[in-house]
Amino acid sequence: MLIRLFVTIASIVMLASMPSCQSKKGTNLQSAEAGTSEAATIGDMYFINMYGDTIRKIMKSDEEWKKELSDLEYHVLREKGTERPHVGKYTNEDRKGIYVCKGCGMPLFSSKDKFHSTCGWPSFSDIMDMSTIVKQVDYVIGYPRIELTCAKCGSHLGHVFDDGPQPTGLRYCINSISLDFIEEKN
Numbered sequence: 001m002l003i004r005l006f007v008t009i010a011s012i013v014m015l016a017s018m019p020s021c022q023s024k025k026g027t028n029l030q031s032a033e034a035g036t037s038e039a040a041t042i043g044d045m046y047f048i049n050m051y052g053d054t055i056r057k058i059m060k061s062d063e064e065w066k067k068e069l070s071d072l073e074y075h076v077l078r079e080k081g082t083e084r085p086h087v088g089k090y091t092n093e094d095r096k097g098i099y100v101c102k103g104c105g106m107p108l109f110s111s112k113d114k115f116h117s118t119c120g121w122p123s124f125s126d127i128m129d130m131s132t133i134v135k136q137v138d139y140v141i142g143y144p145r146i147e148l149t150c151a152k153c154g155s156h157l158g159h160v161f162d163d164g165p166q167p168t169g170l171r172y173c174i175n176s177i178s179l180d181f182i183e184e185k186n
């Protein structure tokens with residue numbers, strides 16, 4: 001029993017230390033099957049990103065999230081709310097950098113994929129690493145939409161639509177409040 005436990009732990013450690021050797025990106029909306037990301041998973045606790053790194057998911061209680069987030073952040077990230085259009089701080093952000101999850105700091109979007117949309121929310125045509133975002137269908141407003149959540153912490157990010165610019169044709173419509181921006185310094 002102890003030996004089996006040791007082998008299991010050793011396997012996880014080995015997976016976590018695997019070098020970056022893979023690159024895979026998928027971009028079309030048809031791949032957005034309900035409740036899935038393009039990540040390989042290890043049980044409910046881990047997933048593997050496109051570099052082969054094993055990422056441990058963050059599990060927190062509602063009370064813990066409430067202590068860390070403002071009321072509006074909690075409403076959007078943990079209750080799948082939506083911030084009002086045209087008021088988010090990153091809607092018109094044009095600086096070079098990356099956008100990370102507000103809940104856990106996971107890198108999600110690059111400024112190179114950001115474009116100006118008339119929708120009123122930050123819009124991206126692609127995801128940096130498809131394994132970092134989980135897609136699932138929601139019917140909150142009466143018709144199906146593809147909801148996006150962070151694969152690491154489960155925070156709600158926004159939705160993806162198929163009216164974006166080429167080459168992906170996708171528009172990842174994201175709440176500013178679900179993101180933090182890290183400017184790229186030259």
Ligand SMILES: [Zn+2]
Pocket residue numbers: 101102103104105106150151152153154155
């Ligand atoms: Zn997150």
